[in-house]
Amino acid sequence: xxxxxxxxxxxxxxxxxxxxxxxxxxxxxxxxxxxxxxxxxxxxxxxxxxxxxxxxxxxxxxxxxxxxxxxxxxxxxxxxxxxxxxxxxxxxxxxxxxxxxxxxxxxxxxxxxx
Amino acid sequence: xxxxxxxxxxxxxxxxxxxxxxxxxxxxxxxxxxxxxxxxxxxxxxxxxxxxxxxxxxxxxxxxxxxxxxxxxxxxxxxxxxxxxxxxxxxxxxxxxxxxxxxxxxxxxxxxxxx
Numbered sequence: 001x002x003x004x005x006x007x008x009x010x011x012x013x014x015x016x017x018x019x020x021x022x023x024x025x026x027x028x029x030x031x032x033x034x035x036x037x038x039x040x041x042x043x044x045x046x047x048x049x050x051x052x053x054x055x056x057x058x059x060x061x062x063x064x065x066x067x068x069x070x071x072x073x074x075x076x077x078x079x080x081x082x083x084x085x086x087x088x089x090x091x092x093x094x095x096x097x098x099x100x101x102x103x104x105x106x107x108x109x110x111x112x113x114x
Numbered sequence: 115x116x117x118x119x120x121x122x123x124x125x126x127x128x129x130x131x132x133x134x135x136x137x138x139x140x141x142x143x144x145x146x147x148x149x150x151x152x153x154x155x156x157x158x159x160x161x162x163x164x165x166x167x168x169x170x171x172x173x174x175x176x177x178x179x180x181x182x183x184x185x186x187x188x189x190x191x192x193x194x195x196x197x198x199x200x201x202x203x204x205x206x207x208x209x210x211x212x213x214x215x216x217x218x219x220x221x222x223x224x225x226x227x228x229x
Binding site: 040102 | 150156159160204215216217219220221
Protein backbone atom coordinates (compact mmCIF):
# COMPACT_ATOMS: atom_id res chain seq x y z
CA UNK A 1 0.00 0.00 0.00
CA UNK A 2 1.65 3.22 -1.18
CA UNK A 3 -0.76 5.44 0.71
CA UNK A 4 -2.67 6.64 -2.35
CA UNK A 5 -6.30 7.63 -2.24
CA UNK A 6 -8.50 8.90 -5.03
CA UNK A 7 -11.72 10.87 -4.82
CA UNK A 8 -14.39 10.53 -5.83
CA UNK A 9 -14.39 6.81 -6.48
CA UNK A 10 -17.40 7.04 -8.77
CA UNK A 11 -18.86 9.97 -10.66
CA UNK A 12 -21.59 10.50 -13.18
CA UNK A 13 -21.65 13.80 -15.01
CA UNK A 14 -23.08 15.40 -18.11
CA UNK A 15 -21.35 16.39 -21.31
CA UNK A 16 -19.93 19.88 -21.14
CA UNK A 17 -19.51 20.09 -17.37
CA UNK A 18 -16.14 20.48 -15.68
CA UNK A 19 -14.91 17.61 -13.54
CA UNK A 20 -11.98 17.44 -11.12
CA UNK A 21 -10.52 14.22 -9.80
CA UNK A 22 -8.21 14.22 -6.82
CA UNK A 23 -5.24 12.03 -6.01
CA UNK A 24 -3.77 12.21 -2.53
CA UNK A 25 -0.60 10.56 -1.28
CA UNK A 26 0.80 10.45 2.22
CA UNK A 27 4.43 9.48 1.66
CA UNK A 28 5.98 12.56 0.04
CA UNK A 29 6.69 10.97 -3.34
CA UNK A 30 8.06 13.32 -5.95
CA UNK A 31 6.57 11.74 -9.08
CA UNK A 32 2.85 11.35 -9.61
CA UNK A 33 0.93 10.19 -12.67
CA UNK A 34 -2.59 10.12 -14.07
CA UNK A 35 -3.66 7.27 -16.36
CA UNK A 36 -6.89 6.29 -17.99
CA UNK A 37 -7.90 2.68 -18.55
CA UNK A 38 -10.10 1.66 -21.46
CA UNK A 39 -10.91 -1.79 -22.83
CA UNK A 40 -8.45 -2.85 -25.50
CA UNK A 41 -6.01 -0.07 -24.63
CA UNK A 42 -4.56 -1.01 -21.29
CA UNK A 43 -3.47 2.05 -19.33
CA UNK A 44 -2.41 5.24 -21.06
CA UNK A 45 -0.61 8.15 -19.48
CA UNK A 46 -2.51 11.46 -19.41
CA UNK A 47 -0.21 13.75 -17.41
CA UNK A 48 2.52 13.44 -14.86
CA UNK A 49 4.18 15.62 -12.25
CA UNK A 50 7.78 15.74 -11.08
CA UNK A 51 7.26 18.21 -8.27
CA UNK A 52 5.09 21.02 -6.96
CA UNK A 53 3.94 23.10 -9.91
CA UNK A 54 5.97 20.90 -12.29
CA UNK A 55 3.84 18.91 -14.69
CA UNK A 56 4.02 17.60 -18.23
CA UNK A 57 1.88 15.90 -20.82
CA UNK A 58 1.54 12.22 -21.49
CA UNK A 59 0.31 10.48 -24.61
CA UNK A 60 -3.42 11.28 -24.23
CA UNK A 61 -3.45 14.74 -22.67
CA UNK A 62 -5.95 16.49 -24.97
CA UNK A 63 -8.98 17.68 -23.01
CA UNK A 64 -7.26 17.32 -19.64
CA UNK A 65 -5.31 19.65 -17.38
CA UNK A 66 -3.55 19.00 -14.08
CA UNK A 67 -2.32 20.93 -11.11
CA UNK A 68 -0.05 20.21 -8.20
CA UNK A 69 0.08 22.94 -5.60
CA UNK A 70 1.13 20.61 -2.79
CA UNK A 71 3.36 17.53 -2.82
CA UNK A 72 0.57 15.31 -1.60
CA UNK A 73 -2.17 16.32 -4.06
CA UNK A 74 -2.35 15.89 -7.83
CA UNK A 75 -5.56 17.08 -9.46
CA UNK A 76 -6.88 16.06 -12.87
CA UNK A 77 -9.44 18.36 -14.49
CA UNK A 78 -11.65 17.71 -17.45
CA UNK A 79 -12.46 21.27 -18.52
CA UNK A 80 -15.56 20.26 -20.48
CA UNK A 81 -16.32 16.57 -20.17
CA UNK A 82 -17.13 14.55 -23.28
CA UNK A 83 -18.50 11.04 -23.64
CA UNK A 84 -15.11 9.87 -24.93
CA UNK A 85 -13.70 10.66 -21.50
CA UNK A 86 -15.86 8.01 -19.89
CA UNK A 87 -13.20 5.78 -18.40
CA UNK A 88 -11.54 4.55 -15.26
CA UNK A 89 -8.85 6.93 -14.04
CA UNK A 90 -5.88 5.80 -12.01
CA UNK A 91 -3.35 7.83 -10.13
CA UNK A 92 0.12 6.43 -9.48
CA UNK A 93 3.34 7.36 -7.72
CA UNK A 94 6.93 6.27 -8.27
CA UNK A 95 8.77 4.79 -5.35
CA UNK A 96 12.13 3.14 -4.84
CA UNK A 97 15.84 3.70 -5.14
CA UNK A 98 17.08 5.96 -7.92
CA UNK A 99 17.16 3.94 -11.11
CA UNK A 100 14.93 1.27 -9.60
CA UNK A 101 11.64 3.09 -9.29
CA UNK A 102 8.38 1.20 -9.39
CA UNK A 103 4.95 2.67 -9.90
CA UNK A 104 2.18 1.98 -7.42
CA UNK A 105 -1.44 2.70 -8.20
CA UNK A 106 -4.43 4.11 -6.41
CA UNK A 107 -7.84 2.39 -6.35
CA UNK A 108 -9.21 4.30 -9.35
CA UNK A 109 -12.10 6.61 -10.16
CA UNK A 110 -14.86 5.38 -12.42
CA UNK A 111 -16.20 8.30 -14.48
CA UNK A 112 -19.31 8.17 -16.65
CA UNK A 113 -20.04 11.12 -18.92
CA UNK A 114 -23.60 11.12 -20.22
CA UNK B 115 9.99 4.16 -28.21
CA UNK B 116 8.95 1.11 -26.26
CA UNK B 117 5.92 -1.02 -26.93
CA UNK B 118 4.37 -4.09 -25.34
CA UNK B 119 2.34 -6.86 -26.93
CA UNK B 120 0.13 -9.21 -25.00
CA UNK B 121 -1.15 -11.50 -27.71
CA UNK B 122 -3.72 -13.32 -25.62
CA UNK B 123 -6.67 -11.18 -24.59
CA UNK B 124 -8.18 -14.02 -22.60
CA UNK B 125 -6.77 -17.27 -21.22
CA UNK B 126 -9.19 -19.87 -19.79
CA UNK B 127 -7.69 -22.52 -17.56
CA UNK B 128 -8.84 -25.09 -15.04
CA UNK B 129 -7.98 -24.84 -11.39
CA UNK B 130 -4.63 -26.44 -10.46
CA UNK B 131 -3.42 -26.37 -14.07
CA UNK B 132 -0.28 -24.47 -15.07
CA UNK B 133 -0.56 -21.20 -16.94
CA UNK B 134 1.65 -18.95 -19.02
CA UNK B 135 0.70 -15.41 -19.98
CA UNK B 136 2.78 -14.08 -22.82
CA UNK B 137 4.40 -10.67 -23.06
CA UNK B 138 6.70 -9.40 -25.78
CA UNK B 139 8.25 -5.97 -25.87
CA UNK B 140 10.19 -3.85 -28.29
CA UNK B 141 12.85 -1.36 -27.30
CA UNK B 142 16.16 -0.15 -28.58
CA UNK B 143 17.48 0.52 -25.09
CA UNK B 144 17.71 -1.36 -21.84
CA UNK B 145 14.39 -1.76 -20.13
CA UNK B 146 12.69 -2.52 -16.89
CA UNK B 147 9.78 -4.96 -17.07
CA UNK B 148 6.75 -5.35 -14.83
CA UNK B 149 3.69 -7.48 -14.37
CA UNK B 150 0.67 -6.04 -12.62
CA UNK B 151 -2.56 -7.77 -11.62
CA UNK B 152 -5.96 -6.14 -11.46
CA UNK B 153 -8.77 -7.86 -9.58
CA UNK B 154 -12.34 -6.83 -10.46
CA UNK B 155 -13.11 -3.23 -9.53
CA UNK B 156 -9.72 -2.68 -8.00
CA UNK B 157 -6.51 -0.87 -8.83
CA UNK B 158 -3.35 -2.42 -10.19
CA UNK B 159 -1.13 -4.39 -7.87
CA UNK B 160 2.50 -5.12 -8.62
CA UNK B 161 3.13 -8.85 -9.12
CA UNK B 162 6.81 -8.77 -9.95
CA UNK B 163 9.48 -6.76 -11.74
CA UNK B 164 12.74 -7.21 -13.58
CA UNK B 165 15.28 -4.45 -13.18
CA UNK B 166 18.58 -6.30 -13.62
CA UNK B 167 20.40 -9.41 -12.49
CA UNK B 168 18.84 -12.86 -12.55
CA UNK B 169 16.53 -13.34 -15.49
CA UNK B 170 14.11 -15.46 -13.46
CA UNK B 171 12.02 -13.25 -11.24
CA UNK B 172 9.73 -14.49 -8.52
CA UNK B 173 6.74 -12.49 -7.41
CA UNK B 174 3.78 -12.67 -5.12
CA UNK B 175 1.09 -15.36 -5.11
CA UNK B 176 3.42 -17.99 -6.60
CA UNK B 177 3.95 -16.23 -9.93
CA UNK B 178 7.27 -15.99 -11.71
CA UNK B 179 8.51 -14.52 -14.98
CA UNK B 180 11.58 -14.97 -17.10
CA UNK B 181 13.31 -12.15 -18.94
CA UNK B 182 14.56 -13.33 -22.33
CA UNK B 183 16.53 -10.58 -24.02
CA UNK B 184 17.12 -12.46 -27.28
CA UNK B 185 13.40 -13.12 -27.71
CA UNK B 186 12.38 -9.79 -26.14
CA UNK B 187 9.91 -11.60 -23.94
CA UNK B 188 8.85 -11.53 -20.32
CA UNK B 189 6.29 -14.32 -19.96
CA UNK B 190 4.45 -14.82 -16.68
CA UNK B 191 3.97 -18.33 -15.32
CA UNK B 192 2.37 -20.14 -12.45
CA UNK B 193 2.62 -23.91 -11.99
CA UNK B 194 -0.82 -24.34 -10.42
CA UNK B 195 -3.54 -21.71 -10.52
CA UNK B 196 -6.36 -21.09 -8.07
CA UNK B 197 -9.82 -19.71 -8.59
CA UNK B 198 -8.65 -16.58 -6.81
CA UNK B 199 -6.12 -15.92 -9.60
CA UNK B 200 -8.98 -14.91 -11.88
CA UNK B 201 -8.07 -11.33 -12.81
CA UNK B 202 -6.61 -9.19 -15.56
CA UNK B 203 -2.85 -9.15 -15.93
CA UNK B 204 -0.87 -6.32 -17.47
CA UNK B 205 2.68 -6.38 -18.70
CA UNK B 206 4.53 -3.05 -18.75
CA UNK B 207 7.92 -1.77 -19.84
CA UNK B 208 9.90 1.34 -18.97
CA UNK B 209 13.26 2.67 -19.89
CA UNK B 210 16.04 1.81 -17.50
CA UNK B 211 16.76 5.29 -16.20
CA UNK B 212 16.05 7.44 -13.20
CA UNK B 213 13.44 10.02 -12.45
CA UNK B 214 10.39 10.19 -14.64
CA UNK B 215 9.38 6.64 -15.39
CA UNK B 216 7.37 6.31 -18.56
CA UNK B 217 5.52 3.05 -18.24
CA UNK B 218 4.07 1.58 -21.42
CA UNK B 219 1.39 -1.03 -20.85
CA UNK B 220 0.15 -3.92 -22.87
CA UNK B 221 -3.56 -4.29 -23.48
CA UNK B 222 -3.95 -6.91 -20.78
CA UNK B 223 -4.74 -10.63 -20.54
CA UNK B 224 -7.80 -11.80 -18.69
CA UNK B 225 -7.12 -15.03 -16.82
CA UNK B 226 -10.26 -17.06 -16.21
CA UNK B 227 -9.81 -19.95 -13.78
CA UNK B 228 -12.66 -22.41 -13.55
CA UNK B 229 -13.22 -25.38 -11.22
